[in-house]
Amino acid sequence: MGKTDKSLDEWRAALTAEQFQVCRMGGTERPFSGRYHDSQQAGRYSCVCCGAELFDSSAKFDSGCGWPSYFQPVDAAALRELEDRSHGMLRTEVRCAACDAHLGHVFTDGPRPTGLRYCINSVCLQFNARAEQVD
Numbered sequence: 001m002g003k004t005d006k007s008l009d010e011w012r013a014a015l016t017a018e019q020f021q022v023c024r025m026g027g028t029e030r031p032f033s034g035r036y037h038d039s040q041q042a043g044r045y046s047c048v049c050c051g052a053e054l055f056d057s058s059a060k061f062d063s064g065c066g067w068p069s070y071f072q073p074v075d076a077a078a079l080r081e082l083e084d085r086s087h088g089m090l091r092t093e094v095r096c097a098a099c100d101a102h103l104g105h106v107f108t109d110g111p112r113p114t115g116l117r118y119c120i121n122s123v124c125l126q127f128n129a130r131a132e133q134v135d
Contacts, residue, residue: 056074079118
């Protein structure tokens, strides 16, 4: 997937106000308010801005933090990590590599096998359910 490049006005027109605030302005949705924080459906989570596949439900776990959490992305190249020193903390911000949308942060307190916890805002994601297998 190629890079997505739009102006802030184009993003504002394409996204809801909350999506724009979080994805393009680096905001955060309230914990436990997002539609995917406790979802257990099988499928893939894509970037709401550009459609890039980011996370699979098989890597999702309940971290208790109030945001969807994953121990690994579908492909590490789908994400970009940046140092975030805001709010008096040192964190690692996670962005979509294709469109530079702010997604959330990654922490080193996750489960095996990676030990990582990608803490992602629901509003940044679009869920694509896996088709049910019929035997």
